Every structure is written in structure tokens, then in C-alpha cells.
Amino acid sequence: MLEIRLEADPQAICCEMALPDYRDPWYLYDRIAEDMARKGLTGAEGEPLPPGVTSDVADLIDADIEAFQRRVRAFKYAREMANVRIGDE
Numbered sequence: 244m245l246e247i248r249l250e251a252d253p254q255a256i257c258c259e260m261a262l263p264d265y266r267d268p269w270y271l272y273d274r275i276a277e278d279m280a281r282k283g284l285t286g287a288e289g290e291p292l293p294p295g296v297t298s299d300v301a302d303l304i305d306a307d308i309e310a311f312q313r314r315v316r317a318f319k320y321a322r323e324m325a326n327v328r329i330g331d332e
Contacts, residue, residue, distance in 0.1 A: 272314070279318075281322065
């Protein structure tokens with residue numbers, strides 16, 4: 244996430260780049276959903292999760308499997324739209 248804010252001096256612009264917290268369960272949740280979409284999986288119960296998934300992330304997925312499946316579908320849709328070229332019919 245890029246944050247841009249103006250300082251008291253109108254000529255000064257401060258840019259800060261917030262790096263993702265790779266230990267944050269929600270960040271990992273999204274990366275797993277994105278990975279499953281890339282592999283053509285749906286996030287359905289019984290589909291294998293990547294190795295090394297922490298119990299925190301597994302708990303988030305198990306708490307609402309339908310929400311996880313929607314997230315996987317959203318990543319799949321985004322990937323498909325990124326591959327569409329204007330003028331393709």
C-alpha cells in the first residue's frame with residue numbers, strides 16, 4: 244500500500260511504502276486464495292491447501308468456507324480480466 248500525504252510545506256510530499264506483514268493471517272489467507280485460483284482450484288472443502296499453512300489461517304478458512312470460496316473466485320475473475328485485451332471478441 245502506498246501512502247502519499249502532504250506535509251505542512253506545500254512543496255514537500257511524503258511517500259511511504261507500507262510493506263505487507265507476511266505473518267498476518269489475513270495477508271496469508273489472500274495469498275492462499277490467489278494461489279488456488281491460479282491453480283484452477285475453487286477452495287472447496289477437501290481441496291489441498293499449500294504446505295506450511297498456519298493454524299491461524301486454516302482457522303480463518305474453516306470458519307467461513309463459503310467466504311473463502313468467494314475470495315478464490317474473485318482472484319480467478321481478476322486473473323481472467325487481466326488477460327482480456329480490448330478488441331477481443
